[in-house]
Amino acid sequence: MRRAAALCALLCLALTACSPAPAKQSSTIFAMDTVMELQLYGDGAVLAESTRLITELEKELSATDPEGGVYAFNHTGTELGKSAAELFLRAMDISRLTGGAMDITVYPVVLAWGFTTGQYRVPGDEEIAALLEKVGYTKASGFDLPQGAMIDLGAVAKGYTSDLIADLWRQRGISSGLMNLGGNVYALGKKPDGSPWLVGVRDPFSDTFLGTVEAEDVAVVTSGAYERYFERDGVIYHHIIDPKTGRPAKSGLASVTVIGPDGTLCDGLSTAFFVLGLDRAAEIWKSCEADGASPDFDVLFVTDGGEIYITEGLEGSFSPTNDYDTGDVRVIRRG
């Protein structure tokens, strides 16, 4: 009897010492033209709230949906919603940081190539030159754009959405979760077992991963030529446009992954760095001193030749898979 009581006391002690782990909740939805996977440890109602937030943002940020907020801004001059306006200003900052390699006013050119409709075509030189007259973030004055100019927040929308979802999760007391918004990953906290999340970085030359990065309270965002493209007369045309030429960027990179606490910035930079190429992107990374005041991010580049370059903050956190040798990975340093 006494033994039973002692056992019971021990059991009670054990139960109070380690409160039960929150249950895993997950969902997959299709939004913003991509598959989104959310998983969190905690209350399932937060997942439903996240889905509602994504649906709202999708509408507000859409340039293609005739009922979308950005569509209305482009076609009838309607004021942008609060989130779209905030993202517009963030995108302008990223344009300034990258010398316009990421530029939301490139939209008329994106439209001409048919990337939004899937009715792909190769515009002629004169057509591109005429469209480029309207392109340029420096031509905007506040939210006012020149006649005929249009914007597309697609290069930053998923990163921004991941930031807002992560904020929501934190406000609701969630301390562990992972989301993948079509290649825009955000890892909140650690895994429930206390180890960091491991996020796979896709190999741009195959359907597998080229490695993993450890992630805790950071976004991991990849832009690559393989994501959306078409082929005409044996030439591949992909969806990331160099705003200087009005044509798909050709910078010697197959993909760029940017890792950092600010998902909006990482999304914008992954697009910009893909346009700029390794050397110019590395210069920007170097110019952002890791002093806490400058933007905080690291980068993983894969060149067209299959070489992997990482900035020094990823040393120890990036592990290549078996197909790649650690010796193949070159480290870019500030010093």
Ligand code: ADP
């Ligand atoms: P994805 O949306 O495939 O993850 P990105 O974040 O790199 O890729 O954004 C690419 C999208 O942004 C394109 O589909 C196009 O709508 C738009 N875009 C293309 N080139 C640029 C650019 N240089 N600056 C801003 N937006 C761009």
Ligand code: MG
């Ligand atoms: Mg992007």
